[in-house]
Amino acid sequence: MNIPRSHSASFATAFFSLLCVLTTDFARAQHWSAPRTIAEGLSPGNYHLKLYADDTLHTIFQNYTVRGSIYYSTGDTAAWSVPQPISGTNSFFGSFALSPTGKRSMVFSRGDYPHQVISLSRFDNGSWKSPVDLYDGDHNSAFPAVAYNQDTLLIAWMNGTNNYMDPVPGDVYTGIVSADTILHQTKVSTGNKGAWSISIVKDANNTPSVLWQSLDARLESRLYHSLKTSGQWTAPTEIGYGRFPVGIAGPEGMLQVIYHNEIKSRIGYRQYNGTSWSGETVLPQSNAPSSTGHGNHKIVMIGNTPLAQWSTGESIMMAIQKDGRWSRPRLFTVGTGEAADIAVTKGSLLNIVWKSGGNMYHSFSSVDTIPPVFASFPKLLRDTIEAGTPVTVNWKISGSDTMFHTEIAFSTDLGATWKVIDTVASRETSYTFTPPVLFSDSCLIRMTADDFWLNKQSAYSTTFSIRNLPPRSFSLSGPLENTIVTPNIVAFTWEASADISRDTIRYSLRVKSMLAQAGLDTTFPPTLTTSASLTIKPVSVNDTMFAWSVIAHDGIDSTMNIGGPRTFIRPIPPPILPFPLFQPFDSARSNVPNLQFTWRKPMNRLYDIMRYHLRIFSAPADSAPPVFDTLIPNILSTSLTVGKFVLLPVASYADSLFYWHVLADDGFDTVHNIGGERRLVLALPAVRTIPSSIDFGTVTPAATVFSDLKIYLPYIRKISVDSIYFIRKRFFTTAPSIPPVLVKGDTLTISVGFSPDSLMMYEDTLVISGEHAAFTIEVPVHGTASYSVGIPGSRNDRPVEFGLSQNFPNPFNPSTVIPFHVKTTGRTTLRLYDVLGRDLMTLFDQIVTPGSYSVEFVGKDLPSGVYICVMHSGPFTASRKLLLAK
Numbered sequence: 110m111n112i113p114r115s116h117s118a119s120f121a122t123a124f125f126s127l128l129c130v131l132t133t134d135f136a137r138a139q140h141w142s143a144p145r146t147i148a149e150g151l152s153p154g155n156y157h158l159k160l161y162a163d164d165t166l167h168t169i170f171q172n173y174t175v176r177g178s179i180y181y182s183t184g185d186t187a188a189w190s191v192p193q194p195i196s197g198t199n200s201f202f203g204s205f206a207l208s209p210t211g212k213r214s215m216v217f218s219r220g221d222y223p224h225q226v227i228s229l230s231r232f233d234n235g236s237w238k239s240p241v242d243l244y245d246g247d248h249n250s251a252f253p254a255v256a257y258n259q260d261t262l263l264i265a266w267m268n269g270t271n272n273y274m275d276p277v278p279g280d281v282y283t284g285i286v287s288a289d290t291i292l293h294q295t296k297v298s299t300g301n302k303g304a305w306s307i308s309i310v311k312d313a314n315n316t317p318s319v320l321w322q323s324l325d326a327r328l329e330s331r332l333y334h335s336l337k338t339s340g341q342w343t344a345p346t347e348i349g350y351g352r353f354p355v356g357i358a359g360p361e362g363m364l365q366v367i368y369h370n371e372i373k374s375r376i377g378y379r380q381y382n383g384t385s386w387s388g389e390t391v392l393p394q395s396n397a398p399s400s401t402g403h404g405n406h407k408i409v410m411i412g413n414t415p416l417a418q419w420s421t422g423e424s425i426m427m428a429i430q431k432d433g434r435w436s437r438p439r440l441f442t443v444g445t446g447e448a449a450d451i452a453v454t455k456g457s458l459l460n461i462v463w464k465s466g467g468n469m470y471h472s473f474s475s476v477d478t479i480p481p482v483f484a485s486f487p488k489l490l491r492d493t494i495e496a497g498t499p500v501t502v503n504w505k506i507s508g509s510d511t512m513f514h515t516e517i518a519f520s521t522d523l524g525a526t527w528k529v530i531d532t533v534a535s536r537e538t539s540y541t542f543t544p545p546v547l548f549s550d551s552c553l554i555r556m557t558a559d560d561f562w563l564n565k566q567s568a569y570s571t572t573f574s575i576r577n578l579p580p581r582s583f584s585l586s587g588p589l590e591n592t593i594v595t596p597n598i599v600a601f602t603w604e605a606s607a608d609i610s611r612d613t614i615r616y617s618l619r620v621k622s623m624l625a626q627a628g629l630d631t632t633f634p635p636t637l638t639t640s641a642s643l644t645i646k647p648v649s650v651n652d653t654m655f656a657w658s659v660i661a662h663d664g665i666d667s668t669m670n671i672g673g674p675r676t677f678i679r680p681i682p683p684p685i686l687p688f689p690l691f692q693p694f695d696s697a698r699s700n701v702p703n704l705q706f707t708w709r710k711p712m713n714r715l716y717d718i719m720r721y722h723l724r725i726f727s728a729p730a731d732s733a734p735p736v737f738d739t740l741i742p743n744i745l746s747t748s749l750t751v752g753k754f755v756l757l758p759v760a761s762y763a764d765s766l767f768y769w770h771v772l773a774d775d776g777f778d779t780v781h782n783i784g785g786e787r788r789l790v791l792a793l794p795a796v797r798t799i800p801s802s803i804d805f806g807t808v809t810p811a812a813t814v815f816s817d818l819k820i821y822l823p824y825i826r827k828i829s830v831d832s833i834y835f836i837r838k839r840f841f842t843t844a845p846s847i848p849p850v851l852v853k854g855d856t857l858t859i860s861v862g863f864s865p866d867s868l869m870m871y872e873d874t875l876v877i878s879g880e881h882a883a884f885t886i887e888v889p890v891h892g893t894a895s896y897s898v899g900i901p902g903s904r905n906d907r908p909v910e911f912g913l914s915q916n917f918p919n920p921f922n923p924s925t926v927i928p929f930h931v932k933t934t935g936r937t938t939l940r941l942y943d944v945l946g947r948d949l950m951t952l953f954d955q956i957v958t959p960g961s962y963s964v965e966f967v968g969k970d971l972p973s974g975v976y977i978c979v980m981h982s983g984p985f986t987a988s989r990k991l992l993l994a995k
Contacts, residue, residue, distance in 0.1 A: 144470035162452035208257035218251040256309040310356035579666030612663035805892035865894030870914040891917035911985035920994035
């Protein structure tokens with residue numbers, strides 16, 4: 110690294126042109142000094158760079174990509190000392206501290222990974238002393254932080270790992286240094302996977318806090334905080350997601366921290382009120398990719414105003430917080446982002462050091478808090494304008510060189526509400542805009558200027574008049590003049606109307622008969638589209654000609670279509686003819702709750718659009734009100750599906766007879782279907798059960814188990830249950846002795862019991878019957894008695910015969926259990942075939958001893974159908990059909 114021999118005025122002048130390239134209007138407006146070179150010839154890369162301040166400035170820096178010595182330099186607004194390396198600081202990171210009495214100390218980690226130690230160097234008699242090792246842990250020690258509490262030196266560091274693949278956790282330690290020795294060493298926390306970016310922050314009462322980051326189980330970075338109270342460090346508090354925390358004591362000593370939010374790639378901000386951390390505030394437009402690295406953001410206090418600085422990787426940005434909100438970021442430099450840091454000296458002088466290319470620079474600025482002042486109010490070039498045409502406003506600003514941007518807003522309600530049009534740069538003094546749609550005849554312009562410190566100054570223009578231009582003329586499209594229109598629903602179309610004022614155009618359609626008989630005048634509600642459809646129905650053969658026109662509205666003025674009203678003829682059609690019904694057939698029976706009704710479209714010479722009324726009755730028509738009537742809404746198609754919630758039998762099975770017919774309407778006539786009403790019998794199941802079948806599985810002989818069965822009415826309103834019984838009596842129930850009466854919505858629960866007395870598979874059917882044969886329901890019940898509980902290969906010692914039992918449940922979806930029995934020791938196989946004899950899979954293939962077994966078959970990958978299970982065991986062969994029903 111080359112160190113400049115002189116920092117003469119000629120050298121600063123030579124770099125003034127570079128400043129003009131690197132800095133923007135913001136930097137110039139803030140009175141930033143010409144950049145002064147601190148060091149030259151630095152190697153490329155992301156440098157670890159820090160700036161500290163008391164009465165003077167102190168900076169330390171090192172190459173972040175190539176481990177090397179830490180360099181130190183001190184300076185002020187006039188000159189900087191030649192950077193000097195600190196002997197023996199082969200290191201990744203270092204931290205610098207200043208005491209209130211001017212003492213200077215630096216801690217850093219030195220050595221090579223995976224074994225580094227924490228070292229200390231003190232500044233004495235104009236030079237840095239050789240480093241002294243303070244801590245040499247069992248693992249890598251790194252990321253030290255240091256701070257003075259009066260003249261007592263506090264340090265914090267990590268002992269463990271900074272490699273997230275290393276299983277060794279990163280333990281956070283703190284200590285007090287006396288005579289170059291750590292006293293009162295304390296482990297604050299055990300990190301999950303490593304600990305990075307440790308920093309010490311003190312509040313207004315000199316109470317120290319430690320901030321650090323660590324990886325969680327998902328390898329995402331989280332921030333932690335520990336506070337020292339009554340001589341003890343509190344348990345770590347998780348702050349939230351983030352990397353590289355940098356803290357400061359803010360107004361009234363409130364702890365504040367900014368950090369890199371790697372999820373949002375933004376700079377985050379939180380504050381600590383003494384008991385808890387606030388939610389995250391993301392600084393506006395603070396793009397900060399993770400590649401910017403450690404040390405490229407910082408927060409400082411200028412008086413009671415927090416100022417944040419960060420690097421985007423390509424430029425250096427700054428923002429301040431005032432009245433609880435952060436300002437929009439201000440660009441300091443472009444073309445650099447490798448490293449930067451800021452500090453405030455006494456007297457609120459803002460300083461920044463940054464690295465650009467191979468050089469490191471320093472610049473400073475005084476804090477200007479004078480708000481901008483409008484020297485002249487905005488002035489319009491014209492007092493009256495047409496809406497939709499450009500308007501130009503002009504202004505001048507004086508009294509402040511720190512003005513950053515001007516906000517332009519307008520009001521059309523005498524200042525009650527404002528709408529922001531745009532923001533312009535500080536150096537602009539003119540702006541042209543086009544007012545949007547205005548529903549008033551005046552407009553007010555407001556100009557608001559603010560500087561970097563969010564000081565504002567507003568000015569108002571005088572009111573100017575707005576002249577609205579009506580919509581332009583437009584033409585009608587269809588129906589054409591004197592056209593005979595046969596459909597009763599007439600489609601109207603027209604061209605769009607243009608509007609110079611860029612207003613929103615709405616259209617009104619007007620239709621009336623030429624004789625203007627009552628009920629034929631109509632105005633279609635305003636619409637944004639250029640088409641509409643209306644039902645046109647003459648009331649007399651002498652009044653079949655209609656006139657139509659369209660009006661375009663912009664909210665202020667209106668325009669009629671070119672050529673005025675246009676006429677068309679809507680003749681009265683001849684009567685429509687009767688039509689037949691299709692399905693359901695007369696006296697049809699249905700056992701499904703959803704029925705489709707269909708019919709043929711009636712003949713109509715003018716091809717009018719038909720509407721149909723499907724009407725369903727529980728008694729012959731006109732003797733009772735319909736249970737279903739589609740008068741509202743009308744049906745346009747020739748079919749309709751009616752659901753179970755409409756066609757429910759009223760009280761009993763005798764109410765399952767329904768009557769239905771269809772009426773057709775073309776807007777003029779209504780005709781009944783041919784053949785009058787049709788009858789329909791809705792034979793729905795009376796009762797249902799939950800579950801639909803019972804499987805007890807495998808039960809030990811002589812044991813007794815129970816399963817609940819719920820009986821309910823899905824459709825019928827009321828029914829008497831006559832009997833509940835088993836066909837083979839292999840199971841038993843606890844059904845009530847008196848047949849109950851079930852009402853729709855009620856549930857009858859009975860218990861089904863199983864108490865086997867021998868080793869075998871049991872099958873039976875539970876029958877529930879009611880007052881009508883259609884109400885009978887059967888529930889399959891299965892169970893197996895065995896000492897082997899569904900585990901292939903387990904057996905019991907009782908003698909058995911060869912056998913392949915029926916699977917249960919059957920049908921099944923998707924799994925079933927297949928019991929089988931083996932008489933002699935030997936190889937037993939169960940294979941699965943389809944009905945074409947194709948071998949699909951092996952279900953069981955083992956050498957077993959005599960006993961009862963079962964195997965579970967899961968058919969989720971097979972389609973529905975019948976399958977064959979074949980068992981081979983010595984001389985024995987048997988097969989069973991399995992029904993997979995998905």
